[in-house]
Amino acid sequence: MYDFPHRRFNPLTGDWVLVSPQRTRRPWKGRIEKTSGESLPAFDPTCYLCPGNTRAGGVQNPSYTGVFAFDNDFSALVPKTGSIPGESHPLFQAQAELGICRVVCFSPRHDLTIPQLSVEQVAQVIAAWSEQTTDLCRMPGIRHVQVFENKGAIMGCSNPHPHSQIWAQGSIPNEPAKELGEQRDYLSRHDRPLLLDYVQEEQQRKERMVLSNEHFSAIVPFWAVWPFEVLITAHRPVPDLPSLTGEEIISLAEIYRQLAIRYDNLFEISFPYSMGFHQAPNDGQPHPEWVLHAHFYPPLLRSASIRKFMVGYEMLAMPQRDITPETSAERLRSLPDVHYQQTAD
Numbered sequence: 001m002y003d004f005p006h007r008r009f010n011p012l013t014g015d016w017v018l019v020s021p022q023r024t025r026r027p028w029k030g031r032i033e034k035t036s037g038e039s040l041p042a043f044d045p046t047c048y049l050c051p052g053n054t055r056a057g058g059v060q061n062p063s064y065t066g067v068f069a070f071d072n073d074f075s076a077l078v079p080k081t082g083s084i085p086g087e088s089h090p091l092f093q094a095q096a097e098l099g100i101c102r103v104v105c106f107s108p109r110h111d112l113t114i115p116q117l118s119v120e121q122v123a124q125v126i127a128a129w130s131e132q133t134t135d136l137c138r139m140p141g142i143r144h145v146q147v148f149e150n151k152g153a154i155m156g157c158s159n160p161h162p163h164s165q166i167w168a169q170g171s172i173p174n175e176p177a178k179e180l181g182e183q184r185d186y187l188s189r190h191d192r193p194l195l196l197d198y199v200q201e202e203q204q205r206k207e208r209m210v211l212s213n214e215h216f217s218a219i220v221p222f223w224a225v226w227p228f229e230v231l232i233t234a235h236r237p238v239p240d241l242p243s244l245t246g247e248e249i250i251s252l253a254e255i256y257r258q259l260a261i262r263y264d265n266l267f268e269i270s271f272p273y274s275m276g277f278h279q280a281p282n283d284g285q286p287h288p289e290w291v292l293h294a295h296f297y298p299p300l301l302r303s304a305s306i307r308k309f310m311v312g313y314e315m316l317a318m319p320q321r322d323i324t325p326e327t328s329a330e331r332l333r334s335l336p337d338v339h340y341q342q343t344a345d
């Protein structure tokens with residue numbers, strides 16, 4: 001790929017990213033720091049999310065043994081909204097937003113993250129996300145369901161007990177709205193879904209592929225912004241999690257868990273990231289353009305303690321990266337597929 005400054009187009013959002021590979025001519029080793037890596041207990045009596053404990057709002061958790069979902073006690077969206085008087089001025093537009101936020105704990109274990117769970121346990125998490133999406137889409141006025149996981153304190157996680165969140169709301173948020181427009185345009189121009197053409201091309205080109213199985217591929221996208229950003233995409237135009245078959249859920253669990261294992265093996269720490277699934281809008285329309293996919297946005301750059309910040313030029317102009325997506329993919333492909341703690345045990 002090009003070893004001089006160039007910009008790359010993101011067809012899902014219509015944005016560009018600046019790539020400056022010449023800045024990393026020196027061999028890139030990536031440091032493994034022997035961090036203390038605080039070990040968490042399997043159960044924490046002070047944890048709001050652990051089974052049987054009382055949450056901050058006073059509700060007691062059941063003694064759950066599998067996945068546990070509950071309405072967020074401090075929800076950013078609520079089902080009842082106020083009304084905003086019509087504002088005629090075009091520069092001061094506001095709209096009331098209704099919604100529901102839920103927390104989905106992966107398991108009763110306070111210490112086990114996705115890479116440390118079994119494939120079956122991860123499949124149960126995905127099945128729970130699917131059931132929750134179906135349930136939330138039945139609620140009047142819900143147009144979009146965002147499933148996401150913030151992993152690691154560096155991502156602003158307020159509670160270390162491994163969990164995810166689901167925010168369902170009345171409007172389509174910025175990023176999915178951009179992707180809806182771009183996928184629709186691509187289908188109308190090329191008569192095929194954008195991400196199906198993309199994944200087929202990447203399987204031929206190979207240099208940015210990280211993992212692939214029968215139903216999904218994990219790729220460092222050509223337009224990746226974060227150093228080790230990964231896109232997991234389906235191999236068919238499945239619009240949302242509830243449309244996945246049982247076999248596809250197992251495949252998705254395998255690739256999600258395997259990617260998370262390699263992420264942890266990169267610097268031999270619990271690798272932080274924000275990840276989320278982009279599902280088609282809940283508008284009762286067919287979405288032949290939409291291919292279910294997940295974005296992984298990890299901040300770490302070259303060690304457990306060196307992270308990338310999107311500041312300065314990147315806030316004011318455009319995102320920029322030194323290490324190329326091809327180099328990141330090569331690093332991830334070269335890592336063991338067994339979790340470093342398992343080999344240490």
Ligand SMILES: O=C1CCN([C@@H]2O[C@H](COP(=O)(O)O)[C@@H](O)[C@H]2O)C(=O)N1
Nearest residue numbers: 048055056057072073074150157158159
């Ligand atoms: O008792 C509690 C503690 C945390 N929570 C909710 O759990 C969520 C934890 O997610 P984060 O760690 O990603 O912030 C957070 O949104 C917080 O509001 C409860 O709903 N009840």
